[in-house]
Amino acid sequence: MDLLELKGVSKKLGSFRLQVDCEFEGITAVLGPSGCGKTTMLNIIAGLIRQDSGSIILNGRDISNLPPEKRRIGYVFQDYALFPHMTVRENLSYGNRGSVDEIAEISGITHLLDRSVRLLSGGEKQRVALARALITEPDLLLLDEPMSSVDELMRKRLIVEMGSILKNYRIPVVYVTHSRREAFLMADRIAVMLGGKILQIDEAEKVFEEPKNRHVAEFMGVENIYDGIVKSSGKYIEIEWSEGTVYSAKNSFQKGEEVVFCIRPEYVMVVREGKPLGEMLDGNVFHGSVIKRINVGGMHELLVKLENELVTSLIPDHAYHRLGLDEKDEVMIGFKKNRVHVMKRTD
Numbered sequence: 001m002d003l004l005e006l007k008g009v010s011k012k013l014g015s016f017r018l019q020v021d022c023e024f025e026g027i028t029a030v031l032g033p034s035g036c037g038k039t040t041m042l043n044i045i046a047g048l049i050r051q052d053s054g055s056i057i058l059n060g061r062d063i064s065n066l067p068p069e070k071r072r073i074g075y076v077f078q079d080y081a082l083f084p085h086m087t088v089r090e091n092l093s094y095g096n097r098g099s100v101d102e103i104a105e106i107s108g109i110t111h112l113l114d115r116s117v118r119l120l121s122g123g124e125k126q127r128v129a130l131a132r133a134l135i136t137e138p139d140l141l142l143l144d145e146p147m148s149s150v151d152e153l154m155r156k157r158l159i160v161e162m163g164s165i166l167k168n169y170r171i172p173v174v175y176v177t178h179s180r181r182e183a184f185l186m187a188d189r190i191a192v193m194l195g196g197k198i199l200q201i202d203e204a205e206k207v208f209e210e211p212k213n214r215h216v217a218e219f220m221g222v223e224n225i226y227d228g229i230v231k232s233s234g235k236y237i238e239i240e241w242s243e244g245t246v247y248s249a250k251n252s253f254q255k256g257e258e259v260v261f262c263i264r265p266e267y268v269m270v271v272r273e274g275k276p277l278g279e280m281l282d283g284n285v286f287h288g289s290v291i292k293r294i295n296v297g298g299m300h301e302l303l304v305k306l307e308n309e310l311v312t313s314l315i316p317d318h319a320y321h322r323l324g325l326d327e328k329d330e331v332m333i334g335f336k337k338n339r340v341h342v343m344k345r346t347d
Contacts, residue, residue, distance in 0.1 A: 002059050004172045009054030018196040027173040029187035037196040038176040042142045046075050074133030074141045078148055080125045082117045088128050089113040098135035107131035122149040123158050143175045159185045192216045213346050214260045223312040225262040242308040247283050248340035258345045267339035268313035271332040281334040290329055
């Protein structure tokens with residue numbers, strides 16, 4: 001598998017500092033808010049901005065000091081950077097060595113080859129920009145918010161199509177976006193970037209289910225995040241928090257350690273009175289009051305006030321009505337022990 005390595009890469013721009021030390025392989029989505037350094041990192045990799053320190057290694061080759069044209073990198077910019085006065089065929093042919101007809105067929109744009117770029121839709125321009133980057137036969141492909149100009153209704157389809165095309169190439173792909181949805185649709189791996197640093201890079205599902213710290217959890221949309229202190233560690237760890245004790249199947253923490261734990265809303269269960277709890281819920285049930293109900297299309301979001309904390313639960317429509325939750329103000333909620341994720345507390 002081809003590999004891109006950033007070793008101690010740093011860049012200071014005014015009060016902002018980029019510091020990145022990680023590896024990219026396969027299709028990796030770099031996910032983060034505006035201003036976190038995503039585009040700056042891409043520009044450093046491409047050689048458009050010079051890093052202050054650190055090395056950029058592509059497939060074992062140090063490209064840190066090479067000019068952009070010597071790095072063998074394809075770059076799809078946010079605005080596509082196509083030549084508007086040319087046809088699609090002319091854009092693909094300009095300065096490139098690959099077969100226009102072959103790349104057009106792979107990219108599904110054969111029918112656009114003789115059309116003026118000015119007459120293309122946002123989605124068509126996106127396909128052409130991708131084809132123009134791939135026709136150079138790059139060792140690495142960078143994509144900077146490539147869907148920003150694409151209509152929302154077309155976006156999902158285009159992302160899936162793009163992902164299918166890119167999986168045929170054995171090159172690292174770095175796909176920058178601020179959209180969690182785009183990241184999960186496109187990538188095998190996700191890197192979460194905040195404040196100029198990559199806080200976590202891992203398989204997409206692991207970043208979603210097991211965020212490394214509070215900052216990653218918050219950015220990944222986890223709503224139920226709380227502070228606690230480990231009381232004991234065994235088969236399950238016991239965590240003291242503002243509502244009493246909560247149990248987690250994550251047992252790699254020591255007694256007295258300050259931690260942060262979280263649980264996604266879909267794993268917060270509404271418990272029926274008189275029903276057996278099972279091992280995964282036993283001891284993890286709390287009484288609360290429903291203060292808000294939101295229908296989110298096939299699911300119902302409940303905002304539950306415990307004695308000191310707010311907890312969000314996401315209930316499927318059929319379960320919501322079976323439990324009569326539209327009429328209940330008082331509920332018992334349970335945290336699945338194997339879904340209570342525990343993290344080290346960091347500043």
